[in-house]
Ligand SMILES: NC(=O)c1ccc[n+]([C@@H]2O[C@H](COP(=O)([O-])OP(=O)(O)OC[C@H]3O[C@@H](n4cnc5c(N)ncnc54)[C@H](O)[C@@H]3O)[C@@H](O)[C@H]2O)c1
């Protein structure tokens with residue numbers, strides 16, 4: 446991989462490669478853009494096919510966080526870490542503590558949290574070594590697992606998408622096909638069930654499916670059938686890239702609104718679904734509840750305040766639909782425009798030097 450060429454292409458600021466032989470830590474911390482503030486983004490632990498694949502994932506995810514944080518109105522830039530390893534077998538205390546020391550060395554340029562393959566318990570270990578970690582246990586005065594709050598954000602964003610598609614934001618009686626009923630989607634299903642939506646679910650984990658069937662009266666389908674079921678809303682809550690050439694012709698849904706990151710396999714798939722009249726709630730906007738929640742810790746965590754901010758996802762999604770219609774552009778482009786405009790405006794407003802300049806880390810800690 447030509448790292449500098451790739452970094453220049455998307456204007457990445459910094460990539461830090463961390464190694465600790467004793468614990469087996471191999472981590473890549475990617476900082477994409479700190480115009481709005483310190484880079485905040487989770488730590489993914491995954492078995493990658495190659496080092497190149499791990500670098501690419503870290504870089505792609507870090508850029509996604511720049512856009513997510515900007516669109517969410519946070520004073521935070523974008524970053525992400527990838528730890529190479531199997532989260533079921535390769536974790537140990539020393540690994541996360543070594544990782545914490547590397548983060549501390551960045552002196553606040555990067556703040557971490559959990560992502561796929563890491564947990565609140567892992568972040569508690571990181572916290573032993575650094576101030577720059579969020580999503581740790583409530584016992585430390587922190588916000589805990591971000592997933593239920595991400596789910597709440599997806600729920601309110603789905604209501605905004607329903608309003609756009611059906612003229613009414615009620616989800617009562619709507620058929621919602623949920624792909625993956627893990628941490629986020631379990632709580633999402635609860636909100637949907639409480640509002641009277643009809644759930645169709647799938648997961649490779651049979652127990653997760655069973656729980657949704659028993660608790661929410663969900664109908665279970667095979668993993669490959671979820672794209673073609675008769676439904677109003679398709680909610681991807683497992684993997685990325687599920688909106689692609691194979692799945693699009695199968696869709697019966699009028700709305701796509703889910704938690705997964707990077708739902709469009711390629712940007713052209715966003716163009717295709719727009720032309721088909723499917724209302725797409727851009728992934729990094731609708732799933733920003735988790736990062737909004739952990740970011741609140743930097744101010745001294747207040748759940749009520751965090752949830753109020755998460756509710757603004759409804760307005761953000763509605764604004765994106767307005768921009769999309771006004772400028773005749775797909776919704777994913779409208780979201781990017783909204784994020785980029787905020788970053789550019791703030792970049793220009795920060796021209797003067799201030800020796801005592803404020804940032805989000807000057808508060809609450
Ligand atoms: N947890 C958060 O706060 C958060 C925040 C933003 C975005 N996201 C994104 O949302 C998605 C879900 O996150 P999560 O924390 O609930 O993860 P999770 O691992 O708890 O849940 C994902 C579920 O998807 C299932 N799954 C995997 N492959 C599947 C397949 N091919 N078909 C059907 N099911 C499959 C898994 O068995 C699991 O139950 C991820 O893409 C994640 O990146 C999560």
Ligand SMILES: CC(C)C[C@H](N)C(=O)O
Pocket residue numbers: 485486487513557558559560561580591706732733735736739
């Ligand atoms: C900071 C974390 C809560 C980030 C989360 N994993 C996301 O993708 O938004």
